[in-house]
Amino acid sequence: MNQVKIFAPATVANVSCGYDAMGFALQALGDEMVFTKTESKGINISKIEGADIPFEADKNVAGVVAQLILTDSNANFGLDIKIYKKFIPGSGLGSSAASASGTAFAVNQLLDNKYSNVELTKFAMQGEMVACGSAIADNVAAAIYGGFILVRNYEPLDIVEIPSPSELMVTVIHPQIEIKTEDARKVVPQNIPVKTAVAQWANVGGLISGLHTNDFDLISRSLVDYIAEPQRKHLIPYFDVVKSAAIKNGALGAGISGSGPSIFALSKNKDVAEKVAEVMDSVYKYAGIAYNIYVSKISAEGAKII
Ligand code: ADP
Numbered sequence: 001m002n003q004v005k006i007f008a009p010a011t012v013a014n015v016s017c018g019y020d021a022m023g024f025a026l027q028a029l030g031d032e033m034v035f036t037k038t039e040s041k042g043i044n045i046s047k048i049e050g051a052d053i054p055f056e057a058d059k060n061v062a063g064v065v066a067q068l069i070l071t072d073s074n075a076n077f078g079l080d081i082k083i084y085k086k087f088i089p090g091s092g093l094g095s096s097a098a099s100a101s102g103t104a105f106a107v108n109q110l111l112d113n114k115y116s117n118v119e120l121t122k123f124a125m126q127g128e129m130v131a132c133g134s135a136i137a138d139n140v141a142a143a144i145y146g147g148f149i150l151v152r153n154y155e156p157l158d159i160v161e162i163p164s165p166s167e168l169m170v171t172v173i174h175p176q177i178e179i180k181t182e183d184a185r186k187v188v189p190q191n192i193p194v195k196t197a198v199a200q201w202a203n204v205g206g207l208i209s210g211l212h213t214n215d216f217d218l219i220s221r222s223l224v225d226y227i228a229e230p231q232r233k234h235l236i237p238y239f240d241v242v243k244s245a246a247i248k249n250g251a252l253g254a255g256i257s258g259s260g261p262s263i264f265a266l267s268k269n270k271d272v273a274e275k276v277a278e279v280m281d282s283v284y285k286y287a288g289i290a291y292n293i294y295v296s297k298i299s300a301e302g303a304k305i306i
Helices: 061-072 095-110 117-132 138-145 181-186 194-213 216-222 229-235 239-248 270-287
Strands: 003-013 022-038 043-049 078-084 148-153 158-162 169-175 253-256 263-267 291-297
Touching: 003 095, 003 138, 022 095, 022 138, 022 169, 043 061, 061 078, 061 095, 061 117, 078 095, 095 117, 095 138, 117 138, 117 158, 138 148, 138 158, 158 194, 169 270, 181 229, 194 216, 216 253, 229 239, 229 253, 239 253, 239 263, 239 270, 263 270, 270 291
Parallel strands: 043 078
Antiparallel strands: 003 022, 022 078, 022 148, 022 291, 148 158, 169 263, 169 291, 253 263
8 A cells, every 4th residue: 555545634632521531533624634655754735725834844743743653663664744734733623633633543553553452542642742732632632543442550651441322412613713732731630539530520421431331311310520611711702502402402512612712502402403503503603703613423433544
Protein backbone atom coordinates (compact mmCIF):
# COMPACT_ATOMS: atom_id res chain seq x y z
CA MET A 1 0.00 0.00 0.00
CA ASN A 2 1.45 3.38 -1.05
CA GLN A 3 -1.39 5.72 -0.27
CA VAL A 4 -4.28 5.81 2.16
CA LYS A 5 -7.23 8.20 2.52
CA ILE A 6 -8.86 8.24 5.93
CA PHE A 7 -11.66 9.79 7.98
CA ALA A 8 -10.93 10.68 11.62
CA PRO A 9 -13.94 11.50 13.79
CA ALA A 10 -14.61 14.54 15.92
CA THR A 11 -14.92 13.54 19.58
CA VAL A 12 -16.63 14.70 22.74
CA ALA A 13 -14.35 14.35 25.75
CA ASN A 14 -15.33 14.37 29.44
CA VAL A 15 -19.03 13.50 28.95
CA SER A 16 -20.16 15.39 32.10
CA CYS A 17 -19.24 13.21 35.10
CA GLY A 18 -16.43 11.52 33.13
CA TYR A 19 -14.20 14.58 33.40
CA ASP A 20 -10.77 13.82 31.88
CA ALA A 21 -11.58 10.10 31.75
CA MET A 22 -14.31 9.51 29.14
CA GLY A 23 -14.97 10.36 25.52
CA PHE A 24 -16.95 9.29 22.48
CA ALA A 25 -16.68 9.59 18.70
CA LEU A 26 -19.12 11.26 16.30
CA GLN A 27 -20.18 9.60 13.10
CA ALA A 28 -21.22 12.66 11.09
CA LEU A 29 -18.29 14.99 11.72
CA GLY A 30 -14.56 14.55 11.26
CA ASP A 31 -11.49 15.33 9.19
CA GLU A 32 -10.23 13.69 6.03
CA MET A 33 -6.55 13.12 5.37
CA VAL A 34 -4.49 11.57 2.58
CA PHE A 35 -1.11 9.96 3.27
CA THR A 36 1.26 9.04 0.44
CA LYS A 37 4.58 7.24 0.86
CA THR A 38 7.60 9.11 -0.52
CA GLU A 39 11.06 7.79 -1.33
CA SER A 40 12.76 10.60 0.49
CA LYS A 41 12.51 10.26 4.25
CA GLY A 42 10.83 12.99 6.30
CA ILE A 43 7.37 14.50 6.37
CA ASN A 44 5.94 17.05 3.95
CA ILE A 45 2.52 18.55 4.66
CA SER A 46 1.58 19.63 1.14
CA LYS A 47 -2.03 20.71 1.69
CA ILE A 48 -4.21 22.01 4.50
CA GLU A 49 -7.80 23.03 3.84
CA GLY A 50 -10.36 24.36 6.30
CA ALA A 51 -8.17 25.62 9.15
CA ASP A 52 -5.28 27.93 9.84
CA ILE A 53 -2.81 25.45 11.32
CA PRO A 54 0.94 25.09 10.79
CA PHE A 55 2.42 23.47 7.68
CA GLU A 56 5.69 22.82 9.54
CA ALA A 57 5.78 19.11 10.31
CA ASP A 58 7.20 19.66 13.80
CA LYS A 59 4.41 22.07 14.75
CA ASN A 60 1.45 20.26 13.20
CA VAL A 61 0.24 17.30 15.28
CA ALA A 62 -0.11 15.19 12.10
CA GLY A 63 3.57 15.75 11.28
CA VAL A 64 4.67 15.10 14.85
CA VAL A 65 2.74 11.84 15.18
CA ALA A 66 3.76 10.61 11.71
CA GLN A 67 7.45 11.27 12.39
CA LEU A 68 7.28 9.48 15.77
CA ILE A 69 5.82 6.37 14.18
CA LEU A 70 8.19 6.36 11.20
CA THR A 71 11.15 6.68 13.57
CA ASP A 72 9.87 4.04 15.98
CA SER A 73 9.24 1.56 13.16
CA ASN A 74 12.51 2.37 11.41
CA ALA A 75 10.51 2.89 8.20
CA ASN A 76 12.41 3.21 4.93
CA PHE A 77 10.02 5.82 3.49
CA GLY A 78 8.81 9.34 4.12
CA LEU A 79 5.30 10.81 3.85
CA ASP A 80 3.32 13.44 2.01
CA ILE A 81 0.28 14.49 4.07
CA LYS A 82 -2.85 16.33 2.92
CA ILE A 83 -5.25 17.53 5.63
CA TYR A 84 -8.88 18.47 4.99
CA LYS A 85 -10.29 19.99 8.17
CA LYS A 86 -14.07 19.79 8.38
CA PHE A 87 -14.45 21.48 11.77
CA ILE A 88 -12.35 24.20 13.28
CA PRO A 89 -9.67 23.87 15.97
CA GLY A 90 -10.52 25.21 19.40
CA SER A 91 -14.16 24.10 19.32
CA GLY A 92 -13.86 21.51 22.08
CA LEU A 93 -14.52 18.75 19.55
CA GLY A 94 -11.01 17.34 19.35
CA SER A 95 -9.66 18.94 16.19
CA SER A 96 -6.02 18.21 17.00
CA ALA A 97 -7.06 14.77 18.29
CA ALA A 98 -8.68 13.98 14.91
CA SER A 99 -5.40 14.83 13.15
CA ALA A 100 -3.28 12.97 15.69
CA SER A 101 -5.37 9.81 15.78
CA GLY A 102 -6.10 9.87 12.05
CA THR A 103 -2.37 10.06 11.42
CA ALA A 104 -1.56 7.21 13.82
CA PHE A 105 -4.25 5.05 12.21
CA ALA A 106 -3.19 5.88 8.63
CA VAL A 107 0.54 5.40 9.12
CA ASN A 108 -0.22 2.08 10.80
CA GLN A 109 -2.11 1.04 7.66
CA LEU A 110 0.96 1.89 5.57
CA LEU A 111 3.00 -0.27 7.97
CA ASP A 112 0.66 -3.26 7.56
CA ASN A 113 -0.94 -2.80 11.00
CA LYS A 114 2.24 -3.13 13.00
CA TYR A 115 0.79 -1.42 16.09
CA SER A 116 -2.16 -2.12 18.42
CA ASN A 117 -4.83 0.48 19.21
CA VAL A 118 -3.30 1.18 22.59
CA GLU A 119 0.09 1.79 20.97
CA LEU A 120 -1.54 4.08 18.39
CA THR A 121 -3.23 5.97 21.22
CA LYS A 122 0.16 6.52 22.86
CA PHE A 123 1.60 7.96 19.63
CA ALA A 124 -1.46 10.17 19.14
CA MET A 125 -1.17 11.44 22.73
CA GLN A 126 2.21 12.94 21.79
CA GLY A 127 0.32 15.02 19.21
CA GLU A 128 -1.96 16.31 21.98
CA MET A 129 1.18 17.25 23.89
CA VAL A 130 2.13 19.55 20.99
CA ALA A 131 -1.40 20.95 20.58
CA CYS A 132 -2.28 21.69 24.18
CA GLY A 133 0.73 20.95 26.37
CA SER A 134 -0.52 17.74 27.97
CA ALA A 135 -0.53 14.20 26.59
CA ILE A 136 -4.18 13.62 27.35
CA ALA A 137 -5.83 10.46 25.98
CA ASP A 138 -9.62 10.95 26.13
CA ASN A 139 -10.14 12.54 22.68
CA VAL A 140 -7.49 10.52 20.83
CA ALA A 141 -8.60 7.18 22.31
CA ALA A 142 -12.23 7.90 21.32
CA ALA A 143 -11.07 8.80 17.78
CA ILE A 144 -9.03 5.59 17.46
CA TYR A 145 -11.37 3.06 19.11
CA GLY A 146 -14.73 4.70 18.23
CA GLY A 147 -17.79 4.52 20.48
CA PHE A 148 -17.51 5.42 24.16
CA ILE A 149 -14.16 4.92 25.86
CA LEU A 150 -12.88 5.22 29.40
CA VAL A 151 -9.24 6.10 30.07
CA ARG A 152 -9.00 3.96 33.19
CA ASN A 153 -5.28 4.48 33.75
CA TYR A 154 -2.26 6.22 32.20
CA GLU A 155 0.76 4.28 33.52
CA PRO A 156 0.25 1.76 32.03
CA LEU A 157 -2.28 3.13 29.56
CA ASP A 158 -5.55 1.24 29.92
CA ILE A 159 -8.38 2.13 27.52
CA VAL A 160 -11.75 0.49 28.18
CA GLU A 161 -14.34 0.33 25.41
CA ILE A 162 -17.87 0.91 26.73
CA PRO A 163 -20.76 -0.58 24.72
CA SER A 164 -23.61 1.91 24.22
CA PRO A 165 -27.17 1.84 22.84
CA SER A 166 -27.00 1.81 19.05
CA GLU A 167 -29.76 4.40 18.70
CA LEU A 168 -28.03 6.96 20.96
CA MET A 169 -27.59 10.36 19.23
CA VAL A 170 -25.69 13.51 20.05
CA THR A 171 -26.49 17.12 19.26
CA VAL A 172 -23.56 19.53 19.45
CA ILE A 173 -23.73 23.29 19.24
CA HIS A 174 -20.52 25.26 18.77
CA PRO A 175 -20.83 28.97 19.57
CA GLN A 176 -18.18 30.86 17.61
CA ILE A 177 -16.32 32.18 20.60
CA GLU A 178 -12.81 31.31 21.68
CA ILE A 179 -11.95 29.63 24.97
CA LYS A 180 -8.30 28.94 25.57
CA THR A 181 -7.85 25.37 26.88
CA GLU A 182 -5.43 26.88 29.37
CA ASP A 183 -8.16 29.18 30.78
CA ALA A 184 -10.67 26.33 30.88
CA ARG A 185 -8.15 24.23 32.83
CA LYS A 186 -7.35 27.05 35.25
CA VAL A 187 -10.92 27.32 36.54
CA VAL A 188 -11.23 23.63 37.44
CA PRO A 189 -10.61 23.18 41.20
CA GLN A 190 -7.41 21.34 42.09
CA ASN A 191 -8.84 20.01 45.36
CA ILE A 192 -12.35 18.77 46.02
CA PRO A 193 -14.12 17.49 49.15
CA VAL A 194 -14.46 13.70 49.38
CA LYS A 195 -18.24 14.19 49.36
CA THR A 196 -18.00 15.75 45.88
CA ALA A 197 -15.66 13.01 44.66
CA VAL A 198 -18.10 10.34 45.87
CA ALA A 199 -21.00 12.00 44.04
CA GLN A 200 -18.89 12.21 40.87
CA TRP A 201 -17.66 8.61 40.79
CA ALA A 202 -21.14 7.36 41.67
CA ASN A 203 -22.37 9.11 38.52
CA VAL A 204 -19.52 7.67 36.42
CA GLY A 205 -20.53 4.19 37.59
CA GLY A 206 -24.16 4.97 36.78
CA LEU A 207 -23.30 6.29 33.33
CA ILE A 208 -21.16 3.27 32.44
CA SER A 209 -23.82 0.86 33.71
CA GLY A 210 -26.59 2.75 31.85
CA LEU A 211 -24.60 2.67 28.60
CA HIS A 212 -23.96 -1.07 28.99
CA THR A 213 -27.57 -1.97 29.72
CA ASN A 214 -29.35 0.51 27.40
CA ASP A 215 -30.93 2.11 30.47
CA PHE A 216 -31.72 5.61 29.19
CA ASP A 217 -33.14 6.80 32.52
CA LEU A 218 -29.96 5.79 34.32
CA ILE A 219 -27.82 7.48 31.64
CA SER A 220 -29.93 10.60 32.11
CA ARG A 221 -29.67 10.61 35.92
CA SER A 222 -25.92 10.09 35.73
CA LEU A 223 -25.01 12.86 33.28
CA VAL A 224 -24.08 15.28 36.06
CA ASP A 225 -20.69 16.90 36.58
CA TYR A 226 -19.91 18.38 40.00
CA ILE A 227 -16.29 19.21 39.23
CA ALA A 228 -15.60 21.03 35.95
CA GLU A 229 -18.97 22.20 34.65
CA PRO A 230 -19.98 24.42 37.60
CA GLN A 231 -16.83 26.51 37.01
CA ARG A 232 -16.43 26.22 33.26
CA LYS A 233 -20.01 26.99 32.33
CA HIS A 234 -19.41 30.69 33.07
CA LEU A 235 -17.04 30.79 30.08
CA ILE A 236 -19.85 29.77 27.70
CA PRO A 237 -22.63 32.27 26.92
CA TYR A 238 -26.15 31.07 27.82
CA PHE A 239 -24.85 27.63 28.86
CA ASP A 240 -27.60 27.09 31.47
CA VAL A 241 -30.31 28.24 29.05
CA VAL A 242 -29.07 25.92 26.26
CA LYS A 243 -28.73 22.99 28.65
CA SER A 244 -32.14 23.34 30.26
CA ALA A 245 -33.85 23.90 26.89
CA ALA A 246 -32.23 20.69 25.60
CA ILE A 247 -33.32 18.67 28.63
CA LYS A 248 -36.85 20.15 28.64
CA ASN A 249 -37.17 19.01 25.03
CA GLY A 250 -36.20 15.43 25.68
CA ALA A 251 -32.39 15.28 25.87
CA LEU A 252 -31.07 12.71 28.35
CA GLY A 253 -28.55 15.27 29.54
CA ALA A 254 -26.19 17.95 28.29
CA GLY A 255 -22.79 19.30 29.17
CA ILE A 256 -19.63 20.96 27.94
CA SER A 257 -17.78 19.15 25.16
CA GLY A 258 -14.11 18.92 26.12
CA SER A 259 -13.00 22.27 27.43
CA GLY A 260 -15.70 24.03 25.41
CA PRO A 261 -17.15 26.17 24.04
CA SER A 262 -19.20 23.42 22.31
CA ILE A 263 -22.16 22.06 24.26
CA PHE A 264 -23.30 18.47 23.68
CA ALA A 265 -26.63 16.81 24.45
CA LEU A 266 -27.35 13.07 24.28
CA SER A 267 -30.76 11.85 23.08
CA LYS A 268 -32.34 8.44 22.78
CA ASN A 269 -33.18 8.78 19.08
CA LYS A 270 -32.82 10.96 15.99
CA ASP A 271 -36.18 12.73 16.33
CA VAL A 272 -35.38 13.91 19.83
CA ALA A 273 -31.82 14.89 18.81
CA GLU A 274 -33.23 17.02 15.97
CA LYS A 275 -35.79 18.66 18.25
CA VAL A 276 -32.95 19.40 20.68
CA ALA A 277 -30.96 20.94 17.82
CA GLU A 278 -33.90 23.23 17.02
CA VAL A 279 -34.17 24.57 20.56
CA MET A 280 -30.41 24.94 21.06
CA ASP A 281 -30.34 26.73 17.74
CA SER A 282 -33.10 29.14 18.77
CA VAL A 283 -31.29 30.13 21.99
CA TYR A 284 -28.19 31.31 20.13
CA LYS A 285 -30.23 32.81 17.30
CA TYR A 286 -32.16 34.87 19.85
CA ALA A 287 -28.91 35.85 21.60
CA GLY A 288 -27.30 36.85 18.30
CA ILE A 289 -24.36 34.49 18.73
CA ALA A 290 -22.92 32.82 15.61
CA TYR A 291 -22.78 29.03 15.89
CA ASN A 292 -22.51 25.71 14.08
CA ILE A 293 -24.76 22.83 14.99
CA TYR A 294 -24.36 19.10 14.35
CA VAL A 295 -26.61 16.09 14.91
CA SER A 296 -24.84 12.74 14.79
CA LYS A 297 -24.95 9.11 15.78
CA ILE A 298 -22.25 7.96 18.15
CA SER A 299 -19.76 6.35 15.80
CA ALA A 300 -19.19 2.69 16.54
CA GLU A 301 -15.86 2.91 14.69
CA GLY A 302 -12.91 5.19 15.08
CA ALA A 303 -10.64 6.46 12.31
CA LYS A 304 -11.25 4.49 9.09
CA ILE A 305 -10.19 4.18 5.47
CA ILE A 306 -12.49 5.95 3.00
P1 ADP B 1 -10.22 21.40 20.23
O1 ADP B 1 -9.95 20.10 20.91
O2 ADP B 1 -10.93 22.36 21.11
O3 ADP B 1 -10.82 21.25 18.89
P2 ADP B 1 -7.51 21.50 20.03
O4 ADP B 1 -7.17 21.09 21.40
O5 ADP B 1 -7.54 20.50 18.96
O6 ADP B 1 -8.88 22.16 19.99
O7 ADP B 1 -6.51 22.69 19.74
C1 ADP B 1 -6.06 23.02 18.52
C2 ADP B 1 -4.64 23.57 18.64
O8 ADP B 1 -3.71 22.65 18.10
C3 ADP B 1 -4.51 24.85 17.85
O9 ADP B 1 -3.65 25.72 18.54
C4 ADP B 1 -3.85 24.40 16.56
O10 ADP B 1 -3.07 25.39 15.95
C5 ADP B 1 -2.97 23.24 17.02
N1 ADP B 1 -2.74 22.25 15.96
C6 ADP B 1 -1.56 21.81 15.49
N2 ADP B 1 -1.74 20.90 14.52
C7 ADP B 1 -3.05 20.74 14.37
C8 ADP B 1 -3.83 19.93 13.51
N3 ADP B 1 -3.31 19.11 12.60
N4 ADP B 1 -5.16 20.02 13.65
C9 ADP B 1 -5.72 20.87 14.53
N5 ADP B 1 -5.04 21.66 15.37
C10 ADP B 1 -3.70 21.60 15.28
